[in-house]
Amino acid sequence: MSVKILMVCLGNICRSPLAEGILSSKLPKDKFRVDSAGTGSWHIGQSPDVRSIATAKKYDIDISNQRGKQFQKSDFETYDYIYVMDQSNYENVIELSENPDQKNKVKIILDELFPNENVDVPDPYFGLPNGFEIVYKMLDEVCDIIAEKLIEKHR
Ligand code: 4NP
Numbered sequence: 439m440s441v442k443i444l445m446v447c448l449g450n451i452c453r454s455p456l457a458e459g460i461l462s463s464k465l466p467k468d469k470f471r472v473d474s475a476g477t478g479s480w481h482i483g484q485s486p487d488v489r490s491i492a493t494a495k496k497y498d499i500d501i502s503n504q505r506g507k508q509f510q511k512s513d514f515e516t517y518d519y520i521y522v523m524d525q526s527n528y529e530n531v532i533e534l535s536e537n538p539d540q541k542n543k544v545k546i547i548l549d550e551l552f553p554n555e556n557v558d559v560p561d562p563y564f565g566l567p568n569g570f571e572i573v574y575k576m577l578d579e580v581c582d583i584i585a586e587k588l589i590e591k592h593r
Contacts, residue, residue, distance in 0.1 A: 440471045441592050444517040445547070446527050450476030450506045452563050452570070453523045455486035457547065457577050459494050459501040464585035469592060474504065475513065477530040481506035487563070493570040497578075514540040521547040521584070524558035550587075551580045 445457035454474035462472040484506040485491070494501045511534050513520070520543045522528045528546055535541045548557040559576055562569030 440469055441519075441588065442517045443470065443472045443519045443521065443588070444509075444513055445472065445474040445521050445523075446477065446509055446531060447474075447523040447559075448476055448478050448527060448561065449481050449563065450474055450478075450508070451481045451484060451487045452490050452561065453559050453573055453577070455501045455504045456490050456494055456570075456574055457521065457523070457559075457581070458504065459499040460574070460577050461581040461584060463499050464581055465588065470588065473507075473517075475507045475509040477509050477527055479508045482508055489562070489567065489570045493574050497574065509534070511536070514543060517543065519588075520544045523547060524561070525556055547580055547584075548576065550583050 443461065445454040445461065447454040454476065458472050458474035465472065486501050486504055491502050509531060514535060520531065522531055522544060525546065528544060531544050532541060546556055548559060549555070559573055560569065562573050
């Protein structure tokens with residue numbers, strides 16, 4: 439059975455699709471499955487934002503086949519690790535949790551780089567075009583650490 443990791447943001451079209459593509463590229467496919475979801479419902483069934491697709495493509499990662507999903511309570515049982523992009527995603531996901539085990543699965547992703555500092559991956563949706571590049575670099579750096587830890591833990 440594979441280890442399942444879920445990346446969560448608000449819309450599931452900008453940040454978490456990038457996080458899914460990046461982490462997935464760093465893990466062996468036979469042992470790990472990475473997915474993403476949004477806490478909001480606006481983009482269910484949609485492709486990632488064209489700016490996220492283009493940024494990932496620049497680094498040879500294809501996220502164009504991803505489709506938007508909304509985070510649901512059953513995801514607490516489906517996934518072993520849940521990484522959220524920012525503090526508000528954290529609050530929205532935690533609100534749906536029903537016990538401490540579920541709560542403990544949820545981590546703010548950049549805490550892996552800056553422990554306990556609760557640093558957000560900034561939402562690039564309404565920002566400048568280079569926001570996507572900045573988000574990509576942050577996620578690439580933190581996913582190196584996450585992949586290393588996961589591979590070590592599940593060897
Ligand atoms: P994301 O960015 O959470 O990184 O996917 C957003 C995309 C869309 C919206 C908000 C954030 N929206 O309000 O539609």
